[in-house]
Amino acid sequence: MSADGVGASDGEGASDGSDRPVRVAITGATGRMGGELRELSADRDDVAIVLAVARSGADIDDEIEDAADLPSLLAERDPDVLVDFTGPESSVEYVAACAEAGVPVVVGTTGFSEEQEAALEDASQSVALLKAANFSRGIAGLRRAVREAVSALPGYDIEVTETHHNGKRDAPSGTANTVLDDIEAERETTGRVHGREGDQPRETGEIGVHARRAGDVTGEHEVLLAGNHEVLSLTHRAGSRGVFAAGALDAAVWLAGREVGRYDFSDVIGGSHER
Structure with a gap:
């Protein structure tokens, strides 16, 4: 599915036209990209991190919750979109939870098998899903x-x-x-x-x-x-993972409120649509 005439995020909030910050959930919050996303979001007015989860046993702090509770946390925190940079197995699990909860999801995880790719495609029949190998x-x-x-x-x-x-x-x-x-x-x-x-x-x-x-x-x-x-x-x-984190947050802002379907980062920056 493409979105004609829509370019990069302009910092004006969700794609529904409101000026409120987009409510973002993050998985893998203790990982390299999770840390970059959390740090960068603090400097942006168009996003607000309302949920950050990591696997049990990770070096978590008071702001990070157990990823095993993600389904109930999605219902409780009501994010506009979830951003995932984890691993193929956990990513498929998180995307399924988002599909069940009706939460759009940005996937930056790579290395999926054909079966896992099929699971992501199935999820895109229920929610807006934007998957990209690179957000630069x-x-x-x-x-x-x-x-x-x-x-x-x-x-x-x-x-x-x-x-x-x-x-x-x-x-x-x-x-x-x-x-x-x-x-x-x-x-x-x-x-x-x-x-x-x-x-x-x-x-x-x-x-x-x-x-x-x-x-x-x-x-x-x-x-x-x-x-x-x-x-x-x-x-x-x-030169920095911040490049990818910035693009992923741009994608999150752009995806929030979009129609159900499959999207790519090229849609966010105004290029031709590609899976």
Whole structure:
């Protein structure tokens, strides 16, 4: 489902036209992104955190409650939207609770299986659901540039490399997989080759994919196109997780009050709708 003519959040509150702050619930509140969301929301007038939950046993404080109680807490606190950056299994559970409670949900979790993706799709039949692998406006620009470059440079070899901190679980990253999907939508390929070892000359039509995990790198994605004695490299680097938190809160403000259906971050920033 697309929403014609709607751009990025302008800080004027919910999409229902009111000027009140959007009431936001956060899962994974003790995690990296949960902390960023809580910190950033304190500096914004268009959102108010009314519920923050984490798994039992996490290093929680008086402002964070047990995620096991989420269904009852959603009814009690009545948030306008929930933002989830956790893990695939817990995310599916939280989204199901939101679908039952009628609470729109923004999903930034990645690494879902096909079965879990189907569960999210089912939930979007009951509530507005916005799922994105990346909430950076720069990544949105990168994706557009990649699609144009791939279309303009037929036959050029393509390599995609992503680098993240040493604690990231899924590889390649969700963003890298989204970029790879964009490439494959523009060009017929023979498949993805993950890393190279031994005798592996490049085959025509393949896409090389490389995932690196090191230190505290927030996120870096590079798409390299080479051919005709020239190289084009398109790169995005995120300097802080605050970039993603800001985009996720923009998405939450935008999604609150939307009709039931499936949305993407491109809808928030006024681009074409893509799942």
